[in-house]
Amino acid sequence: MADVQIARALPLAGMVHGGAEVTVSAAPAAYRISLRAGGPAVAALSKALGVTLPKKPGTSASAGSRHALWLGPDEWFVFDETADPAADCAKSKAAHSAVDISHRNTAILVSGPAAADVINAGCPRELSLEAFPVGACSRTVMGKIEIVLYRTGAEDFRVECWRSFSDYAFAFLADAARGL
Amino acid sequence: MLLIHCPYCEEERPELEFRHAGEAHIARPADIASISDEDFAQYFFYRDNPKGLTFERWRHIHGCARFFNAVRDTVSDKFVTTYKTGEPKPDLAEAANENKPQAKKGRGSK
Numbered sequence: 226m227a228d229v230q231i232a233r234a235l236p237l238a239g240m241v242h243g244g245a246e247v248t249v250s251a252a253p254a255a256y257r258i259s260l261r262a263g264g265p266a267v268a269a270l271s272k273a274l275g276v277t278l279p280k281k282p283g284t285s286a287s288a289g290s291r292h293a294l295w296l297g298p299d300e301w302f303v304f305d306e307t308a309d310p311a312a313d314c315a316k317s318k319a320a321h322s323a324v325d326i327s328h329r330n331t332a333i334l335v336s337g338p339a340a341a342d343v344i345n346a347g348c349p350r351e352l353s354l355e356a357f358p359v360g361a362c363s364r365t366v367m368g369k370i371e372i373v374l375y376r377t378g379a380e381d382f383r384v385e386c387w388r389s390f391s392d393y394a395f396a397f398l399a400d401a402a403r404g405l
Numbered sequence: 406m407l408l409i410h411c412p413y414c415e416e417e418r419p420e421l422e423f424r425h426a427g428e429a430h431i432a433r434p435a436d437i438a439s440i441s442d443e444d445f446a447q448y449f450f451y452r453d454n455p456k457g458l459t460f461e462r463w464r465h466i467h468g469c470a471r472f473f474n475a476v477r478d479t480v481s482d483k484f485v486t487t488y489k490t491g492e493p494k495p496d497l498a499e500a501a502n503e504n505k506p507q508a509k510k511g512r513g514s515k
């Protein structure tokens with residue numbers, strides 16, 4: 226299996242757009258996998274990953290630095306800033322597909338009292354705490370691109386997007402923040 | 406914005422996350438090599454395109470990415486119901502009844 230170096234240059238490295246109401250910044254490097262599995266494999270993979278893969282739509286589970294996000298009935302997005310989840314999946318004999326997407330995606334952190342408003346500038350989802358509580362996650366759209374949105378706190382979001390779309394995503398969020 | 410209920414995400418989601426995927430419940434012939442050109446054309450090209458209630462496939466492409474089926478009114482663009490792929494065609498009379506109280510609520514006193 227390929228040895229994945231997460232130290233590779235990040236597309237948005239060091240970029241920050243700060244304001245009183247919201248901060249938009251590039252997230253640190255992370256290992257990421259797109260995980261597909263079904264049936265009894267889910268329990269086996271949960272054990273191998275050290276985090277219980279959530280089965281409820283739109284929810285996530287975390288253990289230490291590892292986060293598993295439900296994307297579909299047999300699909301999860303797993304990311305971890307310190308250890309490679311693909312390596313842990315490889316230890317399991319259960320039938321599954323774990324594709325390393327560490328560098329396909331990059332992430333933008335949006336934090337502050339206006340974080341939800343800034344994301345809603347381009348995302349049609351309701352982001353009240355009732356509809357999208359802390360820990361909620363979903364693949365959705367923002368402006369012209371697809372994103373994975375993950376709420377890490379009442380005023381904190383992680384926006385995962387494809388690497389080649391990251392300039393657009395950052396500029397979009399920074400522009401929305403400028404309007405405050 | 407039009408909201409569509411995804412049977413896999415178990416909630417209503419904005420239409421921007423969805424993509425239409427053609428007529429539903431079209432069974433592929435079991436032995437496709439043996440059928441006539443006319444039968445193949447019927448299976449492959451011809452669609453009902455009714456005015457009113459229609460059964461369609463939709464895909465929650467920017468969500469859970471799953472295909473599912475929907476009953477939609479082509480006149481009003483109202484989604485009567487949605488259900489998972491592989492589930493049988495819902496009873497339309499039943500679906501229409503289930504739909505009634507909701508419609509009444511919106512109209513107020515009548």
Ligand SMILES: [Zn+2]
Nearest residue numbers: 411414465469
């Ligand atoms: Zn869905």
